[in-house]
Amino acid sequence: MFKIRKLGLKLLLFICLLGIANTIFPGTFSIFTSPEVVYAMEEESTNPILLDAIENIRIYSTYNYQTLNDTKLNQLSTGFYLPLTYGEVELTWEVDNQRIVLDENVQSITVSSVTGDVVIDVIEGRIVSLPNAFAGNDPFVLTATLFFGEESASAVYTGQLVPVMPDGFWEGAFFTFFRYLSLFVEGVVTTLLLSLAGTIIGFFLAMILVMLRLLKPSEMDSRFIRYAKVGLSTFSKVYVTVFRGTPMIVQAAFFWYGLGLFGNALLCGLFVVSINTTAYIAEILRGGIQSVDSGQTEASRSLGMSGLQTMRYVIFPQAIKNSMPAIGNEFVINIKDTSVLSIIGIFELFNQTRKIAGMHYRQLEAYFVVALIYLFLTYTVTKLLQAAEKKLDMPIQELKSSN
Amino acid sequence: MEPIIKIVNLKKSFSNNEVLKGINLEIHQGEVLSVIGSSGSGKSTLLRCINLLEISNSGEIWFENERLTDNKINLNRLRAKMGMVFQSFNLFNNLNVLQNCMLAPMKVLGVSKEDAIRNGLKNLEAVGMKDFAYQNPKKLSGGQKQRVAIARALCMNPEILLFDEPTSALDPEMVGEVLEVMKQLAEKGMTMIVVTHEMSFAKEVSTRVIFMDQGIVLEENDPQSIFTNPREERTKAFLKRILS
Numbered sequence: 001m002f003k004i005r006k007l008g009l010k011l012l013l014f015i016c017l018l019g020i021a022n023t024i025f026p027g028t029f030s031i032f033t034s035p036e037v038v039y040a041m042e043e044e045s046t047n048p049i050l051l052d053a054i055e056n057i058r059i060y061s062t063y064n065y066q067t068l069n070d071t072k073l074n075q076l077s078t079g080f081y082l083p084l085t086y087g088e089v090e091l092t093w094e095v096d097n098q099r100i101v102l103d104e105n106v107q108s109i110t111v112s113s114v115t116g117d118v119v120i121d122v123i124e125g126r127i128v129s130l131p132n133a134f135a136g137n138d139p140f141v142l143t144a145t146l147f148f149g150e151e152s153a154s155a156v157y158t159g160q161l162v163p164v165m166p167d168g169f170w171e172g173a174f175f176t177f178f179r180y181l182s183l184f185v186e187g188v189v190t191t192l193l194l195s196l197a198g199t200i201i202g203f204f205l206a207m208i209l210v211m212l213r214l215l216k217p218s219e220m221d222s223r224f225i226r227y228a229k230v231g232l233s234t235f236s237k238v239y240v241t242v243f244r245g246t247p248m249i250v251q252a253a254f255f256w257y258g259l260g261l262f263g264n265a266l267l268c269g270l271f272v273v274s275i276n277t278t279a280y281i282a283e284i285l286r287g288g289i290q291s292v293d294s295g296q297t298e299a300s301r302s303l304g305m306s307g308l309q310t311m312r313y314v315i316f317p318q319a320i321k322n323s324m325p326a327i328g329n330e331f332v333i334n335i336k337d338t339s340v341l342s343i344i345g346i347f348e349l350f351n352q353t354r355k356i357a358g359m360h361y362r363q364l365e366a367y368f369v370v371a372l373i374y375l376f377l378t379y380t381v382t383k384l385l386q387a388a389e390k391k392l393d394m395p396i397q398e399l400k401s402s403n
Numbered sequence: 404m405e406p407i408i409k410i411v412n413l414k415k416s417f418s419n420n421e422v423l424k425g426i427n428l429e430i431h432q433g434e435v436l437s438v439i440g441s442s443g444s445g446k447s448t449l450l451r452c453i454n455l456l457e458i459s460n461s462g463e464i465w466f467e468n469e470r471l472t473d474n475k476i477n478l479n480r481l482r483a484k485m486g487m488v489f490q491s492f493n494l495f496n497n498l499n500v501l502q503n504c505m506l507a508p509m510k511v512l513g514v515s516k517e518d519a520i521r522n523g524l525k526n527l528e529a530v531g532m533k534d535f536a537y538q539n540p541k542k543l544s545g546g547q548k549q550r551v552a553i554a555r556a557l558c559m560n561p562e563i564l565l566f567d568e569p570t571s572a573l574d575p576e577m578v579g580e581v582l583e584v585m586k587q588l589a590e591k592g593m594t595m596i597v598v599t600h601e602m603s604f605a606k607e608v609s610t611r612v613i614f615m616d617q618g619i620v621l622e623e624n625d626p627q628s629i630f631t632n633p634r635e636e637r638t639k640a641f642l643k644r645i646l647s
């Protein structure tokens with residue numbers, strides 16, 4: 001059982017590392033990027049009429065005769081019309097994909113152009129079957145051969161057949177999950193990256209913040225030190241009040257749209273999560289420190305250890321251990337709460353889902369899937385943290401030599 | 404001979420409650436001073452003032468010719484010379500038994516790790532806890548914890564040991580083992596101030612006994628005299644109550 005947990009932790013780390021690497025070197029790790037598709041290639045020809053034809057041939061969708069430009073040809077899920085003439089140039093067509101059948105019958109369609117409606121002869125390309133969600137996109141190549149008098153040339157168009165979302169809810173949910181798995185994974189990575197890094201950074205900042213909070217002016221200090229202590233302690237209090245008292249969504253909008261911090265939404269988002277978490281963890285640590293029996297401090301001081309040494313070697317280790325469950329909980333909360341960073345255009349899990357829902361206009365399935373993913377993440381992380389807590393309880397850490 | 408600790412007219416109050424109303428006391432090298440008295444008489448507060456865990460309101464405390472009540476004093480250096488044993492043991496929960504004994508010598512006295520281990524084991528052996536050196540303190544019984552706490556204080560090679568009701572939180576059957584250790588320390592000549600409710604210990608081991616009542620030292624004498632022939636009425640009443 002424990003081995004599985006260990007594996008899970010490693011997997012989580014691996015995904016995070018991959019995510020970091022992908023952020024730093026975009027496109028290096030192929031699971032996060034779609035393959036590049038070339039729209040058209042021309043065979044060498046010197047005839048200006050043929051060149052002009054290759055340049056201006058249009059493929060039309062059977063839906064409203066819309067022109068299929070390169071992006072639409074790469075997301076093809078409807079039938080299409082292929083022109084047989086362009087001016088004096090005549091064309092023949094071939095396709096290499098079994099799922100597409102080119103009709104023998106010549107039809108006439110009326111399309112609008114700059115010079116008014118034009119009637120052109122076309123053949124229909126009919127899609128007889130679409131690939132399913134698991135198979136993903138199915139690439140195809142349309143080859144046109146152009147004849148002009150004695151001369152001929154060919155043009156090659158590549159496109160992709162995309163699966164169409166099935167009607168039923170469960171089918172749709174499965175489809176959404178498998179079809180957009182890589183997009184979801186991208187979102188999960190960003191979410192985990194933001195919440196984990198935010199929690200870790202927040203934890204270290206919170207340690208400093210809580211130290212400031214606990215500064216108490218004593219009669220033995222000089223006047224300057226006394227003022228400094230009061231000032232820093234007050235700063236800590238105000239910080240906690242402000243960042244716990246305002247919504248993270250407002251903080252995100254303030255720092256990104258208001259100040260444009262770092263010029264990078266992801267970094268700005270990380271900053272927002274971190275400073276927000278700092279405020280919460282500082283309060284958790286304060287509680288943890290206060291929960292350590294005052295006798296521990298007295299014993300340490302009675303042995304001649306300074307306040308700082310007492311804090312570092314006696315109080316903090318115990319306070320952190322006491323606070324660990326709550327800090328872990330903060331991480332779980334962050335996994336959910338980073339969804340508000342979608343407002344500043346970070347494509348974490350929630351924003352990614354909005355994108356996916358928009359592709360098929362099927363909200364229910366997409367948000368159902370993402371709810372399950374969030375649930376999976378929080379549940380897994382909670383279990384991992386519980387295992388870690390159990391482990392943390394047993395050994396007493398090695399005491400390092402003084403330096 | 405110069406006293407190790409000299410207390411002159413020490414006063415301490417918590418808000419409006421005056422706990423110490425002017426204490427005068429001297430402790431000499433090798434003395435075992437038992438402090439007895441009913442609860443609320445200021446015994447523990449006196450001890451905590453000596454160690455400066457409580458800051459006194461007025462009066463003076465001299466330790467080896469240095470005035471502890473002086474603002475400019477290096478408190479940590481002087482505290483390192485005064486071991487304190489608490490009623491509630493206060494072992495560091497995040498460290499094991501040996502590490503409890505090693506931490507302060509390494510961080511305060513700058514002892515090397517090897518020496519700290521050697522010294523720690525030696526002192527743990529002296530209190531009969533060497534076999535538990537690598538245990539978690541939470542797993543020990545009260546008597547064992549208190550013996551470790553004594554060893555921890557001894558590791559600093561203190562000039563004087565202060566005991567704040569060291570057996571009050573123990574089950575009766577564990578009191579003996581702790582008192583035995585304290586007895587051995589007394590025989591070796593350790594200077595000790597012991598706040599205690601263990602009259603037998605005060606009688607047998609201490610060289611001097613003070614009876615505190617309502618914030619003052621009411622009676623001070625050698626143990627034999629104070630237990631058999633107390634001068635003050637309230638001492639008599641207290642002893643009668645506690646010994647019956």
